Amino acid sequence: MNVSGNLLALRGTAVSGGAAVVDAVVVIEGGTIVHLGPAVDVPAQWRGLLPPPGEDLLLPGLVDVHCHGGGGASFPDAVDAQDVRQAAREHLVHGTTSLVASLVTAPADVLVRRTALLADAVDAGDLIGIHLEGPFLSQARRGAQNPADMIVGDPALVARIAEVARGALRTMTVAPEIPGVADGVGAADDVLGALVRAGALPSIGHTDASFEQTAAAIGRTTALLAGSRRLTATHLFNGMRPWHHRDPGPVPACLDAAARGELVVELVADGTHLGDGTVRTVFDTLGAENVVLVTDAMAAAGMADGDYRLGPLEVRVAGGVARLLTSDGSAGAIAGGTAHLLDVVRAVVAAGVPMVDAVLSATRTPARLLGLADRGELAPGLRADVLVTDAGLHPRRVLRQGVEV
Numbered sequence: 001m002n003v004s005g006n007l008l009a010l011r012g013t014a015v016s017g018g019a020a021v022v023d024a025v026v027v028i029e030g031g032t033i034v035h036l037g038p039a040v041d042v043p044a045q046w047r048g049l050l051p052p053p054g055e056d057l058l059l060p061g062l063v064d065v066h067c068h069g070g071g072g073a074s075f076p077d078a079v080d081a082q083d084v085r086q087a088a089r090e091h092l093v094h095g096t097t098s099l100v101a102s103l104v105t106a107p108a109d110v111l112v113r114r115t116a117l118l119a120d121a122v123d124a125g126d127l128i129g130i131h132l133e134g135p136f137l138s139q140a141r142r143g144a145q146n147p148a149d150m151i152v153g154d155p156a157l158v159a160r161i162a163e164v165a166r167g168a169l170r171t172m173t174v175a176p177e178i179p180g181v182a183d184g185v186g187a188a189d190d191v192l193g194a195l196v197r198a199g200a201l202p203s204i205g206h207t208d209a210s211f212e213q214t215a216a217a218i219g220r221t222t223a224l225l226a227g228s229r230r231l232t233a234t235h236l237f238n239g240m241r242p243w244h245h246r247d248p249g250p251v252p253a254c255l256d257a258a259a260r261g262e263l264v265v266e267l268v269a270d271g272t273h274l275g276d277g278t279v280r281t282v283f284d285t286l287g288a289e290n291v292v293l294v295t296d297a298m299a300a301a302g303m304a305d306g307d308y309r310l311g312p313l314e315v316r317v318a319g320g321v322a323r324l325l326t327s328d329g330s331a332g333a334i335a336g337g338t339a340h341l342l343d344v345v346r347a348v349v350a351a352g353v354p355m356v357d358a359v360l361s362a363t364r365t366p367a368r369l370l371g372l373a374d375r376g377e378l379a380p381g382l383r384a385d386v387l388v389t390d391a392g393l394h395p396r397r398v399l400r401q402g403v404e405v
Helices: 044-049 081-092 108-124 155-165 191-197 211-225 250-259 276-286 341-350 355-360 364-369
Strands: 002-004 007-016 019-029 032-038 057-060 062-067 096-104 129-133 169-174 201-204 231-233 263-267 291-293 306-310 313-318 321-325 331-334 386-389 395-400
Touching: 007 044, 007 355, 007 386, 019 044, 019 355, 062 081, 062 129, 062 341, 062 364, 081 096, 081 108, 096 108, 096 395, 108 129, 108 155, 155 169, 155 191, 169 191, 191 201, 191 211, 201 211, 211 231, 211 250, 231 250, 250 263, 250 276, 263 276, 276 291, 276 341, 291 341, 291 364, 306 321, 341 355
Parallel strands: 007 057, 062 096, 096 129, 129 169, 169 201, 201 231, 231 263, 263 291
Antiparallel strands: 002 007, 007 019, 019 032, 057 386, 306 313, 313 321, 321 331, 386 395
16 A cells, blocks of 8 residues: 555455456545546556565455444444443444444334434544344244334334434334234235335245245335335245245345345355355355345454343354353353454355455445445445455455544
8 A cells, every 4th residue: 555645555355346457556645535446557657666576465345234233332332422432333344334223123212312312423523324133023033133023014113213313213123923023904004015115025934934025025015115125035044934846035125125126135144144056046046236245244243152142142152153141151142243244255255255246245235225325346436435354354444424433
């Protein structure tokens, strides 16, 4: 990296937009990328800035749309701005320059308070949005969600949460079979309609729905969105009725919709939540433009094994795997992830997915999903959010809007 005044140049293999450029140079001016191309084609006025060639990889800053915390701090348990900043910072220094903070199922007044706190963090630039995982979820597929706080669909609660979010509510995970979630007719008389009206994306997850129920909910949401955006599937396979050949359930309905370009699937492809063959098959079937890699990280991301909390539930992390702590002290359901998004990208590459596809699903695809046209790629005119790694995808430096963090 060479710096001259307000100009900065980075050199390495640029991996962006589904392609790789060997021995590329990224030139940044202020907070904006002004040039990307092979080193041999750098314009004369910038040649004095050229660093020596090396083996670094230059990636767009990563975009995580599903994260509950990290660095010992949890978004569902945050009580002040410092808690939120601590969790966001843990992921920022590992290359996630755009982060959506996720809450878990909780009483309505808790969700409203936490949403208001996270909205302040969005205003401060620590986050890019808010995701609610619940409370309109299936008891049968609750995973690490508190069953005592799960309720039927309530469009009025969605509107209340959206109001305190002040435009920052990005998405909400819902189970379409729950009454009040997907059984409306008008534009806002169920949860799906209320979310779209609020500018947020419904996400199918923690569901025991049939194939038909899931397909109907996807169809209703697609009609409500009118082609403007796509809904998502929250951590596909995890927290869902398993796919059986006589009772297919939600998984193939989501895959079918993603193949049609109506939906984007999340994968927690951290080596724990999904098998390598599953990850490869989804990428091979759908393509990286229909897959978003997420961490589903909780407070233990970047921390040692031990005991943590996820909302009201106790979690024990052993061997880097977070599981609910049951009443008898044994390990229960997986309770989120402990990886950073760059760790997930590295695991996906190790599973046999091409690096350009893994990076695309952690950068451009989630940026486009959220409607963020100014990031997600290395290209002139976009934000200078850049992650520099070694050849093994381990972080070396991170820049957000041209500023090293």
